Amino acid sequence: MKALCDGNDLAEAVGKAIKATGSRTTNPVLENIKIDATPGTLTLTATDNELTIETSIVADVSREGTILVPGKLFNDFARKLTGERIELDYASDKLVLRYGDSISEFSCANVDEYPDLPMVTEAQSFAISHADLKDLISKVAFSVCQDDTRPILKGVLLEVEDETVTAVALDGYRLAKCVKPITSATALMDAVVPARSLNEISRMDGEDDGNVTVFIQRNRLRVDLGHTTITTVLLNGDFVPYRNIIRDRFETEITVPCEQFAVSLERAMLLSRDDRSNPVRFDITERLLRISSGSGMGNLDEKLPIVNKGPDLTIAFNAKYFTELLRVCGVDAITIKLNSPADPCVVLPASGSVDFLYLVLPVRIS
């Protein structure tokens, strides 16, 4: 393999691919990035068997071929290159880089050891604006289960219908749901996608602000973002039938300004009992939400002006579930709908189109 390319292009491509190298696998060959030189193009691929990232750059290829380079070292090195033209020249297990008057050599692993990567072919697909896809992921993916007790709950359910895609994540204590319009779909379909893969998709910049196409086949999902393609395995198993969980009749319904609510809860968490459940008490009356918490360190009692369309209620929550949703919900005010101190509440935008819904379970008041 022998090719000439721009140093900045190379650094950027390596920086994208490195995100899929296998820090969590036991197969050391997956710590490498595969570079494939074909006429006019270098294609970089990395995988950890769950997530696969493939990205390509323009290059003058004078000798085709496929090699492996050590991922972390090559990424660190490429980031220190300063935009010159770089020549990549592979011979006898070594990749030689030439730039300016200088030369570096990297010991390379045998490319035959790299696994064959499964292709996503004969897939169904849907198209969505890139901005909507990013927003969908950011509003939902943080709510997946963080531990391994039920692997399916580390994924986000995507349900594609005629004109919308619905994303749902839940961890047993809360649920996040978001609906976005799609521009086309070849079929109705659903899939449970690892949240980590979705987060990488959401962090990856596309080449333009237009639509992206998402391909889904039996056990894989692929997203094409211009010169970069991300493929992820899907999680097997049945997702929780979430529709049954979300009630639609509530007695108390309050509207709360997000920014004030968030800082108040953050202060309350600092003084709540020093355990993971961060219990914070809400006393809801006609025009006030009283937020209180306490521990040996001290206690807090704050009042927020609200609009309440229902009876008074006292209820307690893990404040973290609210601060996390407030960080991503993207609206100025939310409506919280509640029934009793033992029933989950539902959180919706206070006005405008209802693209998200959160459900939060209360904690018992001592």
Added chain:
Amino acid sequence: MKALCDGNDLAEAVGKAIKATGSRTTNPVLENIKIDATPGTLTLTATDNELTIETSIVADVSREGTILVPGKLFNDFARKLTGERIELDYASDKLVLRYGDSISEFSCANVDEYPDLPMVTEAQSFAISHADLKDLISKVAFSVCQDDTRPILKGVLLEVEDETVTAVALDGYRLAKCVKPITSATALMDAVVPARSLNEISRMDGEDDGNVTVFIQRNRLRVDLGHTTITTVLLNGDFVPYRNIIRDRFETEITVPCEQFAVSLERAMLLSRDDRSNPVRFDITERLLRISSGSGMGNLDEKLPIVNKGPDLTIAFNAKYFTELLRVCGVDAITIKLNSPADPCVVLPASGSVDFLYLVLPVRIS
């Protein structure tokens, strides 16, 4: 104690004081910040017995008094206050904060347990521009010894003469020296100041860009920065007689562009043997500096155009010592003066006023 102050002022003052609370002491009372209310002023003080920071803000004080607040909690909490007027009201071991319609209470430790802080009085002093003091610290303090084998080497020697202050730090493998003009001095003096204290002084913003006064007495140094005062203990013992170490006759003298040199060395370090000494080889000829390094991972051979006023030389260094000095030296090009592969080199600015000097010991070439 009862006082009314601006929430942003309070948050800023707590954020300054917290830097001196004792994470490294075994005395838990030093995890607190002391707040002293006198007419018109709140003074916040924290210390870890080595470094003491005292800072004051304007307040309407209606009841004088001195209290302790838990440092970390109060800092986290103050950062979440949103600029309202805050009332501090202390009664029965609790500090009550009132802001807007809200109220929080903090359990407080007994102020009698807080140590008396030593005063710096009857001190000699010198005055220096704040910018020069910051520059002096940044160019020298990184070179102190990081381990505890010789405590005096964790300090920076300050030598005050009629018109200059000289700062020196060394760790057995390298030395950093910087000279800055002073605007006045009450006496000739010297002191060895813990680098950590100097770094906190350098990070602290003064209230204006003018001069700061540095007070030195037998075992303490104090810097007044407007409303903030930083006091540090001095290190006892004799500093290394550094003047003997710095030769003034060199055979080889090269001028190197800093930016190119730095990225070249960073690349070289990535491929140098994977140990802490980061050995990188310099082959100096008439117009070229060849930088090379190698390991099982690969090897590197880069060429930098230089001006050499002396004989050729091959020598090796721990590249980290150069990258660190290049990060702070603040010039476009440096002059490196060398003798033999076993003698330390000296690094100076290539042109302009010579305010810094670095000395770096070579490593043996295998």
